[in-house]
Amino acid sequence: MNIRFKSALCGMSLLFSGMLLYITVMHYQLSAITALVVLFSLAQIIWLTALYHRAQRFPEQLFRALSNGDHTLGLPVTHPLRQDYEKARNQMQETRLDAQRQVQFINAVFNHINLPLLICDEQGQIIEQSSAAKKILNIKINNLESLKQGSPDIFTFVSSATTNQQSSFTWHRNEQPETLYVQVSTLQIQYLQYKIVTLQSITEQLNAKEQQAYKQLTKVLTHEVANSITPLASMAQTCLALMPDGLQFDDQEDKQDLTLALSTLASRSTHLSEFIREFRHLSNLPAPQLQAVQLYELLSSVKQLFDSQHPNVMFRISGITQVMCTLDIKQIEQVLINLCKNAIEAIATTQNTQPQIDLIARYNEHAQLCVDICDNGPGITEQASKMMFVPFFSTKQQGSGIGLSLSKQIMLQHGGELIYLHRSQGACFRCVFG
Incomplete structure (x- = not known):
């Protein structure tokens, strides 16, 4: 419709121009050559005017075509500008695709x-x-x-x-x-x-360094102490054996004191020797002999052991116990026994409370199998919780400071961890299996 209108307008313009030229020639009696020159000049002016208006409208047409998604720009296929635009558009698309591929590659590497x-x-x-x-x-x-x-x-x-x-x-x-x-x-x-x-x-690295340091310390201490204690125990026992029954003192109490001193020296030396042999487990702990076991059976065997020895303590097993796990049965049993024994000793100090120990199996936030040993005793002080896994440290008068250290070492060798969980009431230890 637009093209027909333009063609009609041009035709009318030429008709009007011809009639005007004819009137001018007849009025002024111009020659044919002059009339042709005037007509040609008039045609040139009309053509230049149309070309100018078209040039003015061309950018507007281009932007309108781009805004409408017309990538032809309204130009014929052979138009040079359309061909240049197609080349530029293809280059920009290829550049954008390359940038997207690089971003996707970087994100993939970043996340992997x-x-x-x-x-x-x-x-x-x-x-x-x-x-x-x-x-x-x-x-x-x-x-x-x-x-x-x-x-x-x-x-x-x-x-x-x-x-x-x-x-x-x-x-x-x-x-x-x-x-x-x-x-x-x-x-x-x-x-x-x-x-x-x-x-x-770096928690695991620090734990490994800490355990290695404890092992080195244990080796040195047990070696040095054993070298000193063993001769003392032997000498004390020898002196007791060499004392004749008929040996007389000016004061009979002196003989009794000497006998008591030698007996005490021999017994304490023997006790220290046993303590050193037990403590050597920290540095000579064998590698776990892994085997598949039903977790409920393992917890039940520990419960039965304490049920017979401490009938006044209520033991309860709960959680996801129907699960198979791979571990060293003897070593993990020792860990559970140590923790339950500590719990029984702790709740023995409470009054007017039914002693209770819970063995709870669950998964932690990292989907690791865990067993919580919780009691309703007085709990552990903040200062003691910072030192409880250090060898030789104990809050009990007759404690050796070995049980928790050995238990932690066993859990670490299983690729897990032994941690203390702060609770509002009682104490709770978590055995984490790797």
Whole structure:
């Protein structure tokens, strides 16, 4: 419709121009050549005017075509501008596809690397985080403020870091505190500054170093003490045997005192020798002999043992006990016996309360099988909870400080952990199986 209108308009313009030219020629009696020149000039003016208006409307047509999604621009296929535009459009599409492929590749690598990693901008907003970071922190991180939930010290350290820095902190988000090694690096791209934060749990490495140090200490102490105690015990027993029955003293009490002193020296030396042999288990603990066992059967055998010895204590087994697990039965039984024995000794100090010990099987937040040994006793003081797994430390007068240390060592050799859970009432130890 638009083209027909333009054609009619042009025809009318030419007709009008011809009539005007005819009137002018007849009125002024011009020659045919002059009339042709005037007519040609008039045609040139009309053509140039139409060309100018078309040039003025061309950008508007291009932008309208682009806004409507018309990639032909309303131009014929052979038009040079359309061909150049098609080339430019293909190049931009290829560039965009390359950029998308690079982003997808980087994201894939970012999420598959087993490295907790956070990237934040100058305002502290997290723009990228690896799946390993979500797993180790166990919280949703949108900005650096979120780090305050587990450790205000980590938030302060990362926020104030202006150069490459590193340090270690304790992360309290999980039931078991994690020791995290935090490293902050700064990066500047196009006048914008970013921070790259890497988080690495070093709890297992610290536990391994700690146990190794305890083993070395145990070897040295047991060796040195045994070398001194064994001759003393032998000499005391020899002296007792060499004392003749008819040996006379000026004061009969002196003989009794000497006999008592030698007997005490011999008995205490023997007791220390037994203690050293027992303590050597920490440094000479054999590797676990793993075998499949029904967890309920293992817990039931421990319960039956204490039911017969302590009928006044209520033992209860609950949780997901119908599950198979792979472990060293003798070693894990020893761990459970040590923990139940400690619980019985603790609740013996309570009054007007039915002594109760619960053996609860469950999975923790990391889908690891756990057994909680909980009692309704007085609990453990904060100071004692910090030292309870240190060899030789004990809150009991006759305690050796071996039971919890040995139990922790056994759990570590099973690829698990032994931790103390703070409760509002009573004490609770968790055996975590790896």
